[in-house]
Amino acid sequence: MSALVPAYALYGEGPDGFPDDLHVETIPARAAMHDWRIRSHRHGALFQFFFIASGGGTAIIDSGAHALGPGSAIALPPLVVHAFDFAPSTEGHVVSVPTAVLDRLSHREGSWRGVFQAPLVLATGEAWSAEISAVLCLAHGEYNAHRAGRAEALAALAGLILVWFQRALTAREVAAGSDAGLSGARLVQRFMAQLQADFRLHPSLSDRARRLGVSVPHLSRVCRQVTGSSALALTHERLALEARRYLAYTSMTVAEIAFSLGFEDPAYFSRFFARHVGVSPRAYRADPARVRPKPLADARGRSAPGEDMRTRGQPLPP
Structure with missing residues (x-):
């Protein structure tokens, strides 16, 4: 059984009230x-x-x-x-x-x-x-x-x-990139904010694109240009991330995690997790530190440690 990851107001001090604006x-x-x-x-x-x-x-x-x-x-x-x-x-x-x-x-x-x-x-x-x-x-x-x-x-x-x-x-x-690149990055930001809010509900890409005011091909193309991954891949990555958190930091069963993430069939959830993480949920829970999640690739097909996790690009100009 995995222990819960500690939650602090400030590291080591316990989750008490926070009296200041910063x-x-x-x-x-x-x-x-x-x-x-x-x-x-x-x-x-x-x-x-x-x-x-x-x-x-x-x-x-x-x-x-x-x-x-x-x-x-x-x-x-x-x-x-x-x-x-x-x-x-x-x-x-x-x-x-x-x-x-x-x-x-x-x-x-x-x-x-x-x-x-x-x-x-x-x-x-x-x-x-x-x-x-x-x-x-x-x-x-x-x-x-x-x-x-x-x-x-x-x-x-x-x-x-x-x-x-x-x-x-x-x-x-x-x-x-150019102004077009900036516009694309903002679209991806809006998509990621939308994804963060409702990833457990599994809306279709058509519904997501409609709410963003773009077509599905345009959304996927811009996501690939900005992050190196399609809109669908980003959606799956968000679900897999939450699943890893539950497995590593809670004692919920695999079935409970599946249902909390909007999956109707725990067996299908297990296959989804294994496909995206590389091991079964139970194997991941047994040793989370041993398993490195498959990183999202940038436009060149390589992960980029230290880069912005949403809009990978060059470091800030001096």
Whole structure:
């Protein structure tokens, strides 16, 4: 039987209330006391943002490994299982923002929840790094100073950090191609947000495309251009990911997992899982660490550790 993956408000502190609009701390403040290794965990109602100023290491995000170095920036939505193995003396910051704060900052279509509905890993250049470093240092100082107007200042700084990550994602999309490429990336973002919301319901691709205002061939073609995988493959990958989470971190039976993911026949679910993961559900549960999920390929047919998990392309321009 698999143990549940720990759920924290902040790593090691238990899922208690979160009183501020954001929490800011340096990476050494928590990582050093754990020998620079943060074990697998998740957060129920927090978005987290990481920035590596110097040093580096490895991030494990939903079983995928991402090499980190100076200028690496990460955005993690709630419930994503993640772990870190930092190089000693790594410097940087970790920002945690409650989902309610994101909701307050969302004021138009394409809200923050849509932008950060999947993990984001970026490699930033010198100018981008300097900008976010300045904001994070300011936020860290404001968080610890406890001066008048602290709540308002923290809310404003949370907005600046969120804007920086959104701009960084947009810049990456632009760097990856033309305006048409940017439009395609936005379509894929909308598709992924839709998929995140209803993947358990198994709507047809025709229904998904209709709701997005495009044809099925166009949706699949754009998904391949942006991610290297078809819309159907992305749909299957999302289901397989959730199945791996249930198998690794809960004691639900295979049949219970199948029904919770919208499969009417547990036997069909087992065949689906084996086809996409490479082993049966029971074999995966016996040793999740031994089985690496089949990665989504980029347009060149290769997985790309450390790249944006949604819109793979070139690192941010300096």
